[in-house]
Amino acid sequence: xxxxxxxxxxxEGFLTKIQKPARYTGGEYGQCAKDKSRVDVRFAFCFPDLxxxxxSHLGLRILYGLLNDMEGVWCERAFSVWPDMEEQMRTxxxxxxxxxxxxxxxxFDILGFTLQYELCYTNVLNMLDMAGLPVLAKDRxxxxxxxxxxxxxxxxxxxxxxxFDLFVVGEGEEVTPxxxxxxxxxxxxxxxxxxxxxxxxxIGGVYVPSLYEVEYHDDGTIDRIVxxxxxxxxxxxxxxxxxxxxxxxxxxxxPSIEVIHDxxxxxxxxxxxxxxxxxxxxxxTRPVREKxxxxxxxxxxxxxxxxxxxxxxxxxxxxxxYRHLAEAxxxxxxxCEPRQISLSLPSLRADNFSMDLMxxxxxxxxxxxxxxxxxxxxxxxxxxxxxxxxxxxxNACANAFRGGWSGVKLYFMLGLxxxxxxxxxxxxxxxxxxxYNWRQNSPRRDRGLKLTVSTSSFVPKPFTPFQWVxxxxxxxxxxxxxxxxxxxxxxxxxxxxxxxxxxxxxxxFARGDRRLGKAILEAWKRGARFDGWDELYSYERWxxxxxxxxxxxxxxAVRERGGQEALPWAHIDCGVTTGFLYRSYEAAMRGETAPExxxxxAGCGANAMTGGKCDV
Amino acid sequence: xxxxxxPRRFRLEFAKTGKARFISHLDLMRTFQRAIMRAELPAYHxxxxxxxxxxxxxxxxxxxxxxxxxxxxxxxSADAGSGEEMTRRINAVLPEGIEVSRIYEPQTPLKKIxxxxxxxxxxxxxxxxxxxxxxxxxxxxxxxxxxxxxxxEGKMTDIKPLIHSATFIPGEGFVRINSVVRCxxxxxxxxxxxxxxxxxxxxxSKEVLYKRVGxxxxxxxxxx
Numbered sequence: 001x002x003x004x005x006x007x008x009x010x011x012e013g014f015l016t017k018i019q020k021p022a023r024y025t026g027g028e029y030g031q032c033a034k035d036k037s038r039v040d041v042r043f044a045f046c047f048p049d050l051x052x053x054x055x056s057h058l059g060l061r062i063l064y065g066l067l068n069d070m071e072g073v074w075c076e077r078a079f080s081v082w083p084d085m086e087e088q089m090r091t092x093x094x095x096x097x098x099x100x101x102x103x104x105x106x107x108f109d110i111l112g113f114t115l116q117y118e119l120c121y122t123n124v125l126n127m128l129d130m131a132g133l134p135v136l137a138k139d140r141x142x143x144x145x146x147x148x149x150x151x152x153x154x155x156x157x158x159x160x161x162x163x164f165d166l167f168v169v170g171e172g173e174e175v176t177p178x179x180x181x182x183x184x185x186x187x188x189x190x191x192x193x194x195x196x197x198x199x200x201x202x203i204g205g206v207y208v209p210s211l212y213e214v215e216y217h218d219d220g221t222i223d224r225i226v227x228x229x230x231x232x233x234x235x236x237x238x239x240x241x242x243x244x245x246x247x248x249x250x251x252x253x254x255p256s257i258e259v260i261h262d263x264x265x266x267x268x269x270x271x272x273x274x275x276x277x278x279x280x281x282x283x284x285t286r287p288v289r290e291k292x293x294x295x296x297x298x299x300x301x302x303x304x305x306x307x308x309x310x311x312x313x314x315x316x317x318x319x320x321x322y323r324h325l326a327e328a329x330x331x332x333x334x335x336c337e338p339r340q341i342s343l344s345l346p347s348l349r350a351d352n353f354s355m356d357l358m359x360x361x362x363x364x365x366x367x368x369x370x371x372x373x374x375x376x377x378x379x380x381x382x383x384x385x386x387x388x389x390x391x392x393x394x395n396a397c398a399n400a401f402r403g404g405w406s407g408v409k410l411y412f413m414l415g416l417x418x419x420x421x422x423x424x425x426x427x428x429x430x431x432x433x434x435x436y437n438w439r440q441n442s443p444r445r446d447r448g449l450k451l452t453v454s455t456s457s458f459v460p461k462p463f464t465p466f467q468w469v470x471x472x473x474x475x476x477x478x479x480x481x482x483x484x485x486x487x488x489x490x491x492x493x494x495x496x497x498x499x500x501x502x503x504x505x506x507x508x509f510a511r512g513d514r515r516l517g518k519a520i521l522e523a524w525k526r527g528a529r530f531d532g533w534d535e536l537y538s539y540e541r542w543x544x545x546x547x548x549x550x551x552x553x554x555x556x557a558v559r560e561r562g563g564q565e566a567l568p569w570a571h572i573d574c575g576v577t578t579g580f581l582y583r584s585y586e587a588a589m590r591g592e593t594a595p596e597x598x599x600x601x602a603g604c605g606a607n608a609m610t611g612g613k614c615d616v
Numbered sequence: 617x618x619x620x621x622x623p624r625r626f627r628l629e630f631a632k633t634g635k636a637r638f639i640s641h642l643d644l645m646r647t648f649q650r651a652i653m654r655a656e657l658p659a660y661h662x663x664x665x666x667x668x669x670x671x672x673x674x675x676x677x678x679x680x681x682x683x684x685x686x687x688x689x690x691x692x693s694a695d696a697g698s699g700e701e702m703t704r705r706i707n708a709v710l711p712e713g714i715e716v717s718r719i720y721e722p723q724t725p726l727k728k729i730x731x732x733x734x735x736x737x738x739x740x741x742x743x744x745x746x747x748x749x750x751x752x753x754x755x756x757x758x759x760x761x762x763x764x765x766x767x768x769e770g771k772m773t774d775i776k777p778l779i780h781s782a783t784f785i786p787g788e789g790f791v792r793i794n795s796v797v798r799c800x801x802x803x804x805x806x807x808x809x810x811x812x813x814x815x816x817x818x819x820x821s822k823e824v825l826y827k828r829v830g831x832x833x834x835x836x837x838x839x840x
Contacts, residue, residue, distance in 0.1 A: 013823050015638055016680035022643070026711030027635035029651070254650060256711050261707070306652030308709070310668060339653070340661045340668075586793045 008102025376426025633787025
């Protein structure tokens with residue numbers, strides 16, 4: 001096949017005609033190039049969004065390194081292409097390709113997608129189609145690659161169940177090599193996909209949707225989810241028990257172009273002690289497991305030395321809760337300061353945030369401060385169990401202002417359960433008190449305060465105490481945004497709000513079932529792509545599709561569920577028990593808070609995965 | 617010793633080819649800054665709000681244009697070995713398509729660059745001689761007006777004064793123009809505009825490859 005051009009070579013000629021061509025070339029420092037003839041499993045990590053978004057994804061970095069460390073396995077990358085590139089490729093019959101080799105994805109063994117959020121589903125279909133593959137699993141044969149997915153949405157992947165061969169629920173470090181090894185063995189033995197999938201279903205954390213039938217009541221709710229062919233009744237997510245010994249890459253691919261979060265990232269712990277009731281990530285990633293300070297320091301320095309990056313962030317759901325934070329930062333600053341590398345700590349809480357630490361950490365480059373009160377009154381904060389008092393926030397900001405900070409960002413949600421007008425006004429009132437706080441405490445009044453208030457719309461999610469709650473409708477959310485706008489009058493305050501029409505669509509898919517698959521298919525056929533992007537999102541198109549498919553979106557998003565209803569994710573176990581979630585929901589409705597794990601175990605059930613003990 | 621070591625200036629001569637043609641000028645800076653950190657060259661960092669590795673790249677290359685002898689200056693605050701050693705170290709950590717040919721202490725400041733040599737290759741259908749004579753004619757006229765991308769309709773720019781010389785080479789399925797054009801702080805000609813001036817409409821959809829061969833000083837000698 002000498003001299004035959006592969007997909008990338010055919011695409012190269014027109015790359016200057018489109019925006020940001022380097023998205024589509026590969027060739028970055030740190031990428032892995034293997035000899036095709038010495039590889040028996042070709043894997044493509046498919047991130048269903050643009051290159052600039054996907055390249056900073058920690059999961060990609062981890063799995064890419066892990067798979068490429070396996071002898072005979074080659075993991076490449078593929079990302080969604082922007083419409084200008086899509087047009088060129090489709091016109092010329094060029095298929096979607098892996099960046100490392102430039103080869104068409106339909107010649108690979110496994111395409112592994114990561115489902116980061118619900119609005120990427122149409123991008124998934126588009127990538128499959130552009131790879132030259134049938135988008136529905138039932139239309140694919142043994143000649144086609146295995147199509148799998150991991151990531152947060154696998155806790156309820158039902159809306160996309162018809163498109164995938166299998167899902168991997170939970171953390172990928174152990175289960176991914178297990179799955180690839182099984183695949184390899186079956187491929188070598190010449191066995192077919194169906195047989196392979198039946199065997200894969202026995203691996204912990206693997207969910208094969210074709211092995212489950214869903215039966216519905218007349219009213220549209222689920223009657224039962226029935227495993228076929230002896231498949232396990234429940235799929236239990238996988239976790240890595242010991243993060244100090246778990247795989248973590250020493251190398252990374254360093255993008256040659258600017259990407260979001262263009263830096264080294266080191267996770268410091270998984271799970272969360274707080275139990276904020278709206279938060280899916282906090283519940284779903286339990287039990288809490290920490291890395292030791294030495295592990296964090298070692299992994300970070302390896303990555304910095306390899307990449308030459310000038311910025312690193314320590315990531316987790318709530319970094320100020322990391323018990324070894326001061327120790328890790330101390331040791332890291334010893335490496336970073338002489339090299340002018342800045343260390344950033346996102347996700348800090350206002351109630352245990354240390355000004356001293358912030359000052360040290362921000363000596364190289366100062367950035368703004370961000371806090372997330374989420375609700376404007378203590379009453380509502382108690383309902384959602386965000387155990388932050390106004391005093392905590394005002395004190396943290398007072399310290400920051402005295403220290404010379406003049407930029408603060410506050411995040412809130414609109415549409416939380418039991419919310420009233422008073423709660424919304426509370427957001428504006430808190431901001432006003434913050435402006436006053438700044439005037440009292442800032443030594444540099446001439447610089448002016450820049451306070452940004454940002455609201456998103458609450459979306460009830462599976463595996464949270466609010467999974468039974470109804471989402472506000474679009475008109476309700478718009479009314480609330482308008483109310484808040486009218487209340488915020490201070491010049492120093494900028495108010496940004498997320499488009500509620502995006503949240504309303506998220507609300508449909510977050511707790512959706514399999515019957516939504518046909519809507520996703522139809523929307524994609526009608527041109528839906530990059531639904532998470534303002535410039536390409538069309539809410540009207542989705543509403544039309546739902547209408548044409550006889551789907552009532554409010555059935556999924558707005559309807560309140562009864563405690564006995566079988567939810568579409570009933571066959572998936574993420575650690576936290578339904579009993580705990582329901583008790584937490586009842587406490588929320590009574591306006592009662594619950595303390596964080598370190599102050600006393602509330603019995604969420606996730607500790608069963610670590611043999612009884614959480615790292616708190 | 618408490619003496620302050622003054623940073624010494626070094627010049628990197630490098631090629632930017634293949635996949636690296638699609639890295640923009642700003643991204644090229646960032647790419648070099650990280651490679652310099654990876655190679656552990658003791659580069660001087662800028663001061664102020666957002667310190668970063670100091671690097672001054674001579675002249676931007678248009679996106680998609682290859683560069684064979686591009687230049688960039690850095691400052692090192694400590695001895696990092698010979699030019700050959702530093703070249704080896706940095707080449708080991710660069711992305712595909714960027715290769716440093718040598719690192720040396722420069723004698724002339726970058727702002728003294730006067731001209732650049734380009735090779736522009738037009739892939740064409742039909743006989744090369746015909747296409748070539750058409751191009752020669754266009755470039756031979758007293759004024760050559762083109763519409764720049766950012767300008768409004770009607771505001772044409774005369775690029776003739778920026779063209780120092782051009783030679784035409786016909787080939788099998790292509791025509792190549794080797795040109796010497798102004799490339800300096802006081803005015804530069806983007807090779808894409810030269811191509812725009814000579815292309816006829818059909819040629820528009822066929823590939824054009826751009827390559828900057830090197831820089832010249834005001835007196836036309838090779839700029840180092």
